[in-house]
Amino acid sequence: MSILVGRATKVLVQGLGRTGRFHTDKAIAYGTNMVAAVHPSRAGEVEVFEGETDPSGVPGRPDRYRVELPIFRSVAEARSATGADASVVYVPPPFAADAIMEAADAGMPLVIAVTEGIPVADMVRVKRYLVDRPTRLVGPNCPGVITPRECKIGIMPGYIHTPGRIGVVSRSGTLTYEAVYQLTQNGLGQTTAVGIGGDPVNGTDFVDVLAMFNDDPATEGVILIGEIGGTAEEEAASWIAEHMRKPVAAFIAGTTAPPGKRMGHAGAIISGGKGTAAAKIEALSAAGVVIAPTPTDMGAAMLEALERA
Amino acid sequence: MKIHEYQAKALMRARGIAVPEGRVALTVDEAVAAVRPIIEATGNPVVVVKAQIHAGGRGKGRFREHPELGGVAVVTAGIDGGVGAAEEAVREIATKMLGSTLVTVQTGPEGKRVNRLYVEQGIDIADELYLSVLLDRAISRNVVMASTEGGTEIEEVAAATPEKILREPIDPAFGLLDFQARRIAWGLGLDGDAHRSAVRFFTALTEAAVELDTDLVEINPLVVTSTGEVMALDGKMSFEENALYRHPDIVELRDISEEDPAELEAKEHGLSFIKLDGTIGCMVNGAGLAMATMDVIKHVGGEPANFLDVGGGANADQIAAAFKIITKDPNVRGIFVNIFGGIMRCDTIAEGIVAAVEEVGLSVPLVVRLEGTNVELGKRIIDESGLDVVSAADMKDGARKIVELTR
Numbered sequence: 001m002s003i004l005v006g007r008a009t010k011v012l013v014q015g016l017g018r019t020g021r022f023h024t025d026k027a028i029a030y031g032t033n034m035v036a037a038v039h040p041s042r043a044g045e046v047e048v049f050e051g052e053t054d055p056s057g058v059p060g061r062p063d064r065y066r067v068e069l070p071i072f073r074s075v076a077e078a079r080s081a082t083g084a085d086a087s088v089v090y091v092p093p094p095f096a097a098d099a100i101m102e103a104a105d106a107g108m109p110l111v112i113a114v115t116e117g118i119p120v121a122d123m124v125r126v127k128r129y130l131v132d133r134p135t136r137l138v139g140p141n142c143p144g145v146i147t148p149r150e151c152k153i154g155i156m157p158g159y160i161h162t163p164g165r166i167g168v169v170s171r172s173g174t175l176t177y178e179a180v181y182q183l184t185q186n187g188l189g190q191t192t193a194v195g196i197g198g199d200p201v202n203g204t205d206f207v208d209v210l211a212m213f214n215d216d217p218a219t220e221g222v223i224l225i226g227e228i229g230g231t232a233e234e235e236a237a238s239w240i241a242e243h244m245r246k247p248v249a250a251f252i253a254g255t256t257a258p259p260g261k262r263m264g265h266a267g268a269i270i271s272g273g274k275g276t277a278a279a280k281i282e283a284l285s286a287a288g289v290v291i292a293p294t295p296t297d298m299g300a301a302m303l304e305a306l307e308r309a
Numbered sequence: 310m311k312i313h314e315y316q317a318k319a320l321m322r323a324r325g326i327a328v329p330e331g332r333v334a335l336t337v338d339e340a341v342a343a344v345r346p347i348i349e350a351t352g353n354p355v356v357v358v359k360a361q362i363h364a365g366g367r368g369k370g371r372f373r374e375h376p377e378l379g380g381v382a383v384v385t386a387g388i389d390g391g392v393g394a395a396e397e398a399v400r401e402i403a404t405k406m407l408g409s410t411l412v413t414v415q416t417g418p419e420g421k422r423v424n425r426l427y428v429e430q431g432i433d434i435a436d437e438l439y440l441s442v443l444l445d446r447a448i449s450r451n452v453v454m455a456s457t458e459g460g461t462e463i464e465e466v467a468a469a470t471p472e473k474i475l476r477e478p479i480d481p482a483f484g485l486l487d488f489q490a491r492r493i494a495w496g497l498g499l500d501g502d503a504h505r506s507a508v509r510f511f512t513a514l515t516e517a518a519v520e521l522d523t524d525l526v527e528i529n530p531l532v533v534t535s536t537g538e539v540m541a542l543d544g545k546m547s548f549e550e551n552a553l554y555r556h557p558d559i560v561e562l563r564d565i566s567e568e569d570p571a572e573l574e575a576k577e578h579g580l581s582f583i584k585l586d587g588t589i590g591c592m593v594n595g596a597g598l599a600m601a602t603m604d605v606i607k608h609v610g611g612e613p614a615n616f617l618d619v620g621g622g623a624n625a626d627q628i629a630a631a632f633k634i635i636t637k638d639p640n641v642r643g644i645f646v647n648i649f650g651g652i653m654r655c656d657t658i659a660e661g662i663v664a665a666v667e668e669v670g671l672s673v674p675l676v677v678r679l680e681g682t683n684v685e686l687g688k689r690i691i692d693e694s695g696l697d698v699v700s701a702a703d704m705k706d707g708a709r710k711i712v713e714l715t716r
Contacts, residue, residue, distance in 0.1 A: 093554075094554065118551060119552035120522075121519065121552060122552075170597075172596065172597020174596075174597055174649050175595070175601060181649075181681075200444060200446045230446040231446070231447055232446075253598075254604065255604045255608075256603045256604050256607045256613060257616070258583070263616055264616070265596045265597070266550070268597075272464045294601070294705050294708075295704055296705035297705075
């Protein structure tokens with residue numbers, strides 16, 4: 001079991017530029033079931049992907065792959081022709097909000113927005129648009145979602161993952177890789193790793209993902225990776241205290257970050273004395289979460305949390 | 310991106326938002342020349358000289374060279390002495406302010422050099438209020454925040470008397486609705502002319518915030534004049550970086566003398582860099598990992614000299630630029646490179662590091678931690694380069710080693 005994505009997920013890609021093409025190729029090599037691409041001016045063409053199969057991906061496949069990905073002019077047409085039930089957005093920032101809303105309009109159940117740099121005002125409008133629509137948006141400015149050896153959607157390196165018992169949810173890409181790598185090294189492995197993104201306005205929050213992991217029978221514990229800015233970690237802490245039946249370990253980045261400075265991510269900023277790492281660590285500790293003092297200790301913190309439970 | 314008060318007020322004025330008469334001055338003569346037209350236009354003999362820097366707390370701040378002088382000087386000489394006396398007083402103040410260093414609670418002890426002044430009409434104040442428009446991340450919408458406690462930092466109000474803060478969320482599909490504007494005005498205790506003036510002000514300011522993609526508009530104080538007009542006595546605006554591409558006119562307002570030169574240089578190379586006060590330079594891929602690297606250095610007893618994210622697809626040129634920026638800081642006594650090569654391969658990064666060190670030279674210890682794709686190849690490239698580089702097994706190990714080496 002897993003959450004959000006698995007073997008049956010049929011994926012459509014929006015944005016076939018250099019980045020979109022590169023990562024679509026990696027996803028196909030991993031074994032992700034890519035079924036369509038959307039490009040308004042290239043409808044009717046096919047995009048050909050071929051190469052060597054990624055041995056860390058979906059098992060039982062030939063050594064090489066060749067996929068002719070059909071291109072459609074709209075998400076709605078692509079979805080009705082292929083039955084795609086997840087979309088990944090690599091569209092450049094000025095057009096990304098429109099791409100997300102188009103996918104939502106087509107009834108896409110899951111949209112994963114990798115694009116970094118979407119204007120906040122655009123995301124405010126997207127969030128408004130998604131109210132009362134069945135679409136779950138993950139991201140933007142996130143590495144994506146992966147269920148090891150089943151489905152990889154996004155820009156994460158596949159080979160560091162291994163199927164296992166732990167759910168990973170994170171605002172940071174590279175810190176997710178650190179956590180995943182340690183879970184692979186210490187044998188715990190991952191059920192699903194979800195990057196919720198580093199922007200101040202995003203589609204899916206810690207609480208949404210925690211609730212999914214809570215209900216996923218295969219997930220035995222969760223690693224949560226947060227950072228300064230906003231109150232998503234504090235909200236996660238209250239939710240954990242009240243509802244979480246599984247052990248949680250966490251790392252919060254930005255203990256040394258100065259106030260008023262955006263630390264790379266648009267959402268990683270301490271403003272008006274709010275959003276400090278100390279406040280987040282305190283809230284999570286109070287909710288019984290095991291805190292990793294450094295990223296190197298994330299795997300060990302998860303083991304400790306599992307032992308305590 | 311921040312702009313100066315006078316620029317924010319010009320943007321407001323152009324959108325029908327009430328602000329006092331004022332003129333910007335880059336020289337003493339310009340400041341003096343601003344006095345007569347302002348007094349003649351307003352009929353008020355009082356003018357105010359305001360130092361323009363990208364930091365708050367100017368009124369209570371002090372000039373290092375002139376401790377008797379704050380960043381906002383009210384000139385009343387014109388009341389008895391006429392325009393000529395006001396001009397002479399402004400000349401004296403402007404001479405002291407321009408080129409001097411203003412230290413406020415927000416500038417840090419080093420203060421900021423004042424290069425621009427704003428000369429503004431004096432306002433007869435009946436009441437001081439607070440108003441801002443900013444993103445509420447918890448609800449993913451902008452909110453209008455208002456308070457009767459004008460002139461006080463909003464964080465202090467939030468801590469001491471949170472019930473005095475009024476909030477109206479803005480639905481992006483509708484903007485601030487009229488009844489919401491009226492509700493804020495009632496909440497601030499405004500009626501009559503002041504109420505009508507306030508509703509116009511709130512509506513126009515909210516529209517400007519949306520139109521300009523601001524991430525913060527703060528009017529503190531927002532004043533009610535003795536004639537019942539609601540007006541922005543101060544004005545702070547900053548703009549959301551991701552949306553600047555659609556506002557070339559706003560980008561023009563950037564004052565690079567207010568920004569850190571190293572941070573600017575980094576931005577030109579597509580690097581995300583923030584200068585800190587410590588001694589250990591950091592070079593990392595990924596914002597979260599870069600922040601966490603600073604934390605680990607601190608955790609093992611060191612102090613980071615910077616935040617530096619080279620991004621997911623850095624090339625050799627960017628890595629060289631990053632090295633140059635780090636080594637330019639005289640406080641740096643050692644460098645810690647921490648890379649988790651995901652899509653980016655470790656051998657590419659190793660080659661970049663070797664090339665950069667050969668080009669830039671290295672006078673301080675360097676610890677490199679590489680993990681991820683092609684890590685063995687990457688380590689071999691560094692080992693075989695003959696450079697004096699210490700390898701680390703993991704992030705914490707690397708942080709310990711660099712802290713040790715710089716002791």
